[in-house]
Amino acid sequence: MLLEIENLTKSYPSSDGPVPVLRGVDLSLDVGQTLALTGESGSGKSTLLHLVGGLDHADSGSIRIAGQEVTTLDDQGRAALRRHEVGVVFQQFNLIPSLDVAANIAFQARLSAQADPTRIEDLARALGLTDHLRKYPEALSGGQQQRVAIARTLAARPRLVLADEPTGNLDEATAGEVLTQMLDLVAETGAALMVVTHSAGVAARMGRRVHLSGGHLA
Amino acid sequence: MTGAALAALWSHWARNPLQLFTLIAGLALATALWSGVQAINAEARASYDAAAATLGEGRFDQLLPRVGETIPQERYIALRRAGWQVSPVLEGRLATPDGSIRLLGLDPMTSPGGLSPVALGGEDMDLVSFLSDGIIFADAVTAAQIASVVDLEVIVDPSVAPGLALTDIGVAQRLLDRGGVLTRLILAQVQPKGLVPLTELAPDLMRRVAQEGSDLGRLTDSFHLNLTAFGFLSFAVGIFIVHGAIGLAFEQRRTMVRTLRALGLPLRRLVWLMVAELAVFALLAGTLGVVLGYLIAAMLLPDVAATLRGLYGADVAGSIRLRPGWWLSGYAIALGGTAMAAAGALWQIARMPLLASARPRAWVMARGAGAARSGALAAGLLLGAGALALWGSGMVMGFALLACLLTGAALALPLLLRIVLGICQARARGVVAHWFWADTRQQLPGMSLALMALLLAIAANIGVSTMVSSFRLTFVGFLDQRLAPELFVGVEDAREAAALEAFLEGRAREVLPVLSVETRMAGLPADLYGARIGMTYRENWRFLASDGPVWDRVAAGEAVIVNEQLARRSGLWVGGELAVAPDVILPVIGIVADYGNPIGQAVISEALFQRLFPDIIATRFGLRTDDADRLRTALTSEFGMSEAVMIDQKDIKAFSLEVFERTFTVTGALNVLTLAVAGFAILMSLLTLAAIRLPQLAPVWALGLTRATLGRLELLRAVVLALLTAVLALPLGLALAWVLLTIVNVEAFGWRLPMYLFPLDYARLGLFALMAAVMAALWPARRLARTAPGELLKVFANER
Numbered sequence A: 001m002l003l004e005i006e007n008l009t010k011s012y013p014s015s016d017g018p019v020p021v022l023r024g025v026d027l028s029l030d031v032g033q034t035l036a037l038t039g040e041s042g043s044g045k046s047t048l049l050h051l052v053g054g055l056d057h058a059d060s061g062s063i064r065i066a067g068q069e070v071t072t073l074d075d076q077g078r079a080a081l082r083r084h085e086v087g088v089v090f091q092q093f094n095l096i097p098s099l100d101v102a103a104n105i106a107f108q109a110r111l112s113a114q115a116d117p118t119r120i121e122d123l124a125r126a127l128g129l130t131d132h133l134r135k136y137p138e139a140l141s142g143g144q145q146q147r148v149a150i151a152r153t154l155a156a157r158p159r160l161v162l163a164d165e166p167t168g169n170l171d172e173a174t175a176g177e178v179l180t181q182m183l184d185l186v187a188e189t190g191a192a193l194m195v196v197t198h199s200a201g202v203a204a205r206m207g208r209r210v211h212l213s214g215g216h217l218a
Numbered sequence B: 001m002t003g004a005a006l007a008a009l010w011s012h013w014a015r016n017p018l019q020l021f022t023l024i025a026g027l028a029l030a031t032a033l034w035s036g037v038q039a040i041n042a043e044a045r046a047s048y049d050a051a052a053a054t055l056g057e058g059r060f061d062q063l064l065p066r067v068g069e070t071i072p073q074e075r076y077i078a079l080r081r082a083g084w085q086v087s088p089v090l091e092g093r094l095a096t097p098d099g100s101i102r103l104l105g106l107d108p109m110t111s112p113g114g115l116s117p118v119a120l121g122g123e124d125m126d127l128v129s130f131l132s133d134g135i136i137f138a139d140a141v142t143a144a145q146i147a148s149v150v151d152l153e154v155i156v157d158p159s160v161a162p163g164l165a166l167t168d169i170g171v172a173q174r175l176l177d178r179g180g181v182l183t184r185l186i187l188a189q190v191q192p193k194g195l196v197p198l199t200e201l202a203p204d205l206m207r208r209v210a211q212e213g214s215d216l217g218r219l220t221d222s223f224h225l226n227l228t229a230f231g232f233l234s235f236a237v238g239i240f241i242v243h244g245a246i247g248l249a250f251e252q253r254r255t256m257v258r259t260l261r262a263l264g265l266p267l268r269r270l271v272w273l274m275v276a277e278l279a280v281f282a283l284l285a286g287t288l289g290v291v292l293g294y295l296i297a298a299m300l301l302p303d304v305a306a307t308l309r310g311l312y313g314a315d316v317a318g319s320i321r322l323r324p325g326w327w328l329s330g331y332a333i334a335l336g337g338t339a340m341a342a343a344g345a346l347w348q349i350a351r352m353p354l355l356a357s358a359r360p361r362a363w364v365m366a367r368g369a370g371a372a373r374s375g376a377l378a379a380g381l382l383l384g385a386g387a388l389a390l391w392g393s394g395m396v397m398g399f400a401l402l403a404c405l406l407t408g409a410a411l412a413l414p415l416l417l418r419i420v421l422g423i424c425q426a427r428a429r430g431v432v433a434h435w436f437w438a439d440t441r442q443q444l445p446g447m448s449l450a451l452m453a454l455l456l457a458i459a460a461n462i463g464v465s466t467m468v469s470s471f472r473l474t475f476v477g478f479l480d481q482r483l484a485p486e487l488f489v490g491v492e493d494a495r496e497a498a499a500l501e502a503f504l505e506g507r508a509r510e511v512l513p514v515l516s517v518e519t520r521m522a523g524l525p526a527d528l529y530g531a532r533i534g535m536t537y538r539e540n541w542r543f544l545a546s547d548g549p550v551w552d553r554v555a556a557g558e559a560v561i562v563n564e565q566l567a568r569r570s571g572l573w574v575g576g577e578l579a580v581a582p583d584v585i586l587p588v589i590g591i592v593a594d595y596g597n598p599i600g601q602a603v604i605s606e607a608l609f610q611r612l613f614p615d616i617i618a619t620r621f622g623l624r625t626d627d628a629d630r631l632r633t634a635l636t637s638e639f640g641m642s643e644a645v646m647i648d649q650k651d652i653k654a655f656s657l658e659v660f661e662r663t664f665t666v667t668g669a670l671n672v673l674t675l676a677v678a679g680f681a682i683l684m685s686l687l688t689l690a691a692i693r694l695p696q697l698a699p700v701w702a703l704g705l706t707r708a709t710l711g712r713l714e715l716l717r718a719v720v721l722a723l724l725t726a727v728l729a730l731p732l733g734l735a736l737a738w739v740l741l742t743i744v745n746v747e748a749f750g751w752r753l754p755m756y757l758f759p760l761d762y763a764r765l766g767l768f769a770l771m772a773a774v775m776a777a778l779w780p781a782r783r784l785a786r787t788a789p790g791e792l793l794k795v796f797a798n799e800r
């Protein structure tokens, strides 16, 4: 099993004591699988995604990626996990503003020492970014930025791709196209994909669908 | 509506207390350094004016001896008999344990109104006791000094100039041991008609017309200009900080401005509210600044006073008084500085379209866009500096040159750094290195004001320390040249002088009488020396310029040597002619460097001197000997000379060096303060940037760099920027030193110094600058390294 989550809990501090967001989440995902995570706004979808990506600390429970326990990793271990195992696409502000599009796409791949210029070119072509490679993020539209972030994640060939409403900024037609490319590329690399989405259309194209509510998955 | 808008505006500062602190602190620092310097200047000027008022220089014509220092009392009596309304003055220095004070003897019966001490008009103070009992008037500090050496009643009168004591002329003659002589006569403004002209009655007296301002004021102008320039530099650095803080705050409030306007608040009202808000901050910071400035001035004034006394013989009060003009100007500069710093930001708000982008990042980018414009301006200013260096002259030109040079270089800095960082980025191999350089380049617009401040601070340090060290080196060499005699001794009178010369025959290798007279030459106050020309002069004196066998011609009474000050101020050089006495005009044959005193000097032969001034005898002698100790013993045991009147060459050297060390204490202190302000500017820029840095760093973190690594890179970035700035500051600092040494110094002191380089000092300074940068970056970097992951994640979640 690539990803195994057991009894995961997380609460956020507030002025009236901790507010639980995840109350015991169990989930597993295997290589090549795709999963849609839905739920109301504020239900904790992003929180779950961040915990899996080693971006935040859980209160209790366990997350194993390829057999490795994530919750007990230190900062170094988490950083290595983000470099080599998982790729995260956030809803916005994914890009490094000081680097141009080409450098942004290559960044994670070069960090994990698997940059492959031809693959980057292919990805850029597939995502319609060839004309924008020399531009800086601030000159791109929201949808273009989102495609750069996806290209960057896929260029690094992570085993697990996590995407938080990756097509939220896109019109329906573009969203459909980007999603197709994502699914194709994931299939090609054999990675697992977990997508947070509000869109029933997006959810329908995933292999599995889970719904988060009241801090539990259903 | 106004109340709600104000509450909204204020909420920004409440949520960003650091920004508010930066704004207030920057403004307070700028005001403090500026008003501190102004306080010192105001205090010194007040002292000069008080002195001038007491001496009557400003309102009355005076009669001075044409030659020598004194006027016989008979001359005064003769003038009075002839009907001239003149009043006698005797001025001299009275030794006290803490140095010496200036004692001024007046005649209250004849002196024109307003010259006598104010307290003399009081009820319990009558003329009779002033005359008979011998009462002395002085300010509190001086009074305390006198009380320890004189057994007379001393009355404290705050209106008397610092370092000055007033008393009856008879008492002064007694205290100074100069019975029967006067130093000058004051002429009443109205004189009876039909008097015999002064030129007939007293041809040996010279009439000096009443002059606005004082000699001291003019002499010390350049020193105060120096201080003002440093104050201004610090002020500029402070305003850089304020400008940055206001710009960022206004930019971050764009969203709020947009919302407030969308909700119906008129733009005009909004702008006025912001102006009012800034005015309140400026007043607050102005108050803080004035208080700080007072403290700085109080701290520096004793050294300034010592410098002015050592260099110019000017007495300045040792403590600061709160003068309204000064603190009002402190407020004015705080308000003016705020207006300067905020004008651009307010203008932008006033013209901002309602739906403009509210992203703060746009601010940093937009400031990069102005780079081309500031580059052009920088090039223009540097060209202007070059032109001034080639063709300009005079003190004001010197400072204009400095202003062009420093501003131009500061403006050019971001551009140069951009280029260097671009090269680094292009050559970087690793992905993290590549990102590091790209990101550093992106930080440049936000950091550039602080880096400019650092550039100016380092350059000022290099410039001034080069000047000071060059000066010290030259001065020590000069002392070795001039203080060749191993022993200096003093005698009481002509008889003793003759006896001493006879005694020394065969005992000393050479006896060099110090024969001098204070006079005026080429229209300037100057000293004329008569030299006994022998091996000492021939071997030791080095000329800046000379023509032919200098000493032979001088010894023959055919030529004169002048010091650099006199030469430069009067425009004389070798080949010119100088009137050393009314009808003795000699060609100038040599120019000597002279760092021992501010005024002009000319040297003629002993024989010529004695012919021109037969009354003047030497009471001090320099003695050349191979065994100073033995000569000393012989003088005390056989000749009966007291140890007290013998001075070792070593002691004089030590004393002279000390005076010059203190001269630069003040500029040194201001330098340190400037560097500290620059460090503060870096800290504040980093802290303000930290807020807008998160969106730039969060993606890098999410992709697999630890927060600790990012923190280390932040620190490294600050060091790299400071290092590059320090490297660029070196040529600027050397250029500054060159201007100070070859232009400003010549104008201020009358001498041109050779420039020496001190690589070790510069390296140490660079290290200090790096340390300042590290200290400034340490906290922001630690804060970054400890940012909670949740904070970083908000970047991806929130609509910012």
Ligand SMILES: Nc1ncnc2c1ncn2[C@@H]1O[C@H](COP(=O)(O)OP(=O)(O)OP(=O)(O)O)[C@@H](O)[C@H]1O
Residues within 6 Å of the ligand: A012, A013, A021, A039, A040, A041, A042, A043, A044, A045, A046, A047, A048, B790, B791, B797
């Ligand atoms: N850093 C934080 N501090 C405190 N509370 C937080 C923090 N981040 C999230 N929360 C709270 O946790 C809950 C879950 O947030 P999360 O962002 O995971 O929701 P979500 O399901 O992704 O919502 P959306 O669909 O709107 O993106 C929300 O109620 C939110 O207010």
Ligand SMILES: [Mg+2]
Residues within 6 Å of the ligand: A045, A046, A047, A164, B797
């Ligand atoms: Mg979310």
